[in-house]
Amino acid sequence: MLDALIINGEYPDFETGLMKRANIGIREGQIDYIGSGEPEAKEVYDAEGCIVSPGFIDVHMHEEHFKTEGRKYVVAEMMLNMGVTTAVGGNCGMENQDLSYFKESIDELGGSPINYMMLAGYNQCRYKLGIGRYSEATDSEKYKIREMLRHELSEGACGVSFGIEYDPGITFEEMMYAAEVSDDPDLLFAAHYRNDCITDIDCIHELIRFAEKIPMKFQISHLSSCSAMGKMKESLDAINAAMDNNPRLDFDTYPYNAFSTTMGSAVFEDGCMETWGKSYDSVLLTDEPYKNVRCTKEIFEKARAEYPEMLAVAFVMNEDEIAAAVANKYGMIGSDAIISNGGGHPRAAGTFPRVLGKYVREEGRLSLIDGLRKMTLTPADRLNLKSKGRIKEGCDADLTIFDPKTIKDGATFEDITIKPTGIRQVMVAGKTALKDGEIVNGRLGGFVDYRKLTR
Numbered sequence: 001m002l003d004a005l006i007i008n009g010e011y012p013d014f015e016t017g018l019m020k021r022a023n024i025g026i027r028e029g030q031i032d033y034i035g036s037g038e039p040e041a042k043e044v045y046d047a048e049g050c051i052v053s054p055g056f057i058d059v060h061m062h063e064e065h066f067k068t069e070g071r072k073y074v075v076a077e078m079m080l081n082m083g084v085t086t087a088v089g090g091n092c093g094m095e096n097q098d099l100s101y102f103k104e105s106i107d108e109l110g111g112s113p114i115n116y117m118m119l120a121g122y123n124q125c126r127y128k129l130g131i132g133r134y135s136e137a138t139d140s141e142k143y144k145i146r147e148m149l150r151h152e153l154s155e156g157a158c159g160v161s162f163g164i165e166y167d168p169g170i171t172f173e174e175m176m177y178a179a180e181v182s183d184d185p186d187l188l189f190a191a192h193y194r195n196d197c198i199t200d201i202d203c204i205h206e207l208i209r210f211a212e213k214i215p216m217k218f219q220i221s222h223l224s225s226c227s228a229m230g231k232m233k234e235s236l237d238a239i240n241a242a243m244d245n246n247p248r249l250d251f252d253t254y255p256y257n258a259f260s261t262t263m264g265s266a267v268f269e270d271g272c273m274e275t276w277g278k279s280y281d282s283v284l285l286t287d288e289p290y291k292n293v294r295c296t297k298e299i300f301e302k303a304r305a306e307y308p309e310m311l312a313v314a315f316v317m318n319e320d321e322i323a324a325a326v327a328n329k330y331g332m333i334g335s336d337a338i339i340s341n342g343g344g345h346p347r348a349a350g351t352f353p354r355v356l357g358k359y360v361r362e363e364g365r366l367s368l369i370d371g372l373r374k375m376t377l378t379p380a381d382r383l384n385l386k387s388k389g390r391i392k393e394g395c396d397a398d399l400t401i402f403d404p405k406t407i408k409d410g411a412t413f414e415d416i417t418i419k420p421t422g423i424r425q426v427m428v429a430g431k432t433a434l435k436d437g438e439i440v441n442g443r444l445g446g447f448v449d450y451r452k453l454t455r
Helices: 075-081 099-108 122-128 139-154 172-179 202-213 223-227 232-245 272-276 297-306 319-327 347-362 368-375 377-382
Strands: 002-013 018-027 030-035 041-046 051-054 056-058 084-089 115-118 159-163 188-192 217-220 249-253 259-262 283-285 311-314 399-402 423-428 431-435
Touching: 002 030, 002 368, 002 399, 018 368, 051 056, 051 368, 056 347, 056 368, 056 377, 075 084, 075 347, 075 423, 075 431, 084 423, 099 115, 122 139, 122 159, 139 172, 159 172, 172 202, 202 217, 202 223, 202 232, 223 232, 223 249, 223 319, 232 249, 232 319, 249 319, 283 297, 319 347, 347 368, 368 377
Parallel strands: 002 041, 002 051, 056 084, 084 115, 159 188, 188 217, 217 249
Antiparallel strands: 002 018, 018 030, 051 399, 259 311, 283 311, 399 423, 423 431
């Protein structure tokens, strides 16, 4: 007998490129049946009018601050609410805590709302050694950093991330030295670019060159906030041409025309407003004492000096270029979710429903099956998750059931707690984690150890 049977739904068949109608049976956490029959099951779910999709996979987000904010889930619950069942933290060179502490926290909490994978953060290693933002690491320091990265990989990290813009002292040569930490071609390296593409796309060419020189897979992080200020077409043309010859290269993007980072970041240094051609009121602060306050020059400078860890949202990107990145033939959807003290950018709570509601249904920028591929199969293959990201017998029953006619993001820049609509049910390991917008079991996921993946 099956544990569960989902009837009357449609699912994406990525091999044929078609949406297919079938009943899907689950046994012991895996998909055990796909067909038109109705085998006996302990529970039956009617998905009439809905899509039964592989659970969404967020290839780029920022995990919980267990070390500083306590062992509780905030961003992972937002992930689950929008249909994400697996997510990759540790991006942009930042780990909010060592991987051993992160895993220990998940164990202590009795599991996680989602499955978590982690990248080892290069910048975080620099901070531990006290290397200045604009300083290049010495040979001794580079060796110590590489050993720190090697330790994180030994703990099960799936790769390494860099945040070059945050620490401009990181040189190309420094990154190449770090890449010698392993020769495993299945590891994922990712980088937040060196600077915004305003007058040229030199930073994109730098990352393409890095991808060509290392044996690992390489990810250009959140292209949306790099190139959607007038240089998206040039960036996509360069990336597409490079990917035609180097499939180990790829990028992720999010569907909003505003980015978010901390006020103390190098991103907000003197001259940034002139560079973007924007005024100070293009920056929205997300935490007290300035929650939902638009900046003046005075508030901006005060927040920089007194609240450097406060998250800010900057409205500096062009919507048509965001849409172009989302709809491009290559690329994946990544939320770049980052939450601090419960506040942040709505992308943490709305990215995946927004793509399906706005760019697929309302604007027709890409087809439903292409949109789903960008948030399921492609990242699964990228991460060596051969049992996730597809509806096939023997694969993990991480599933998101949604109504394609109503799915939509709810979170706004002023209130990120508004949940998306149209998501009927989310299953993790074959069990219901969320039903009709409410989390019913938030401990079905856990840490996915890269070392234990079948490759």
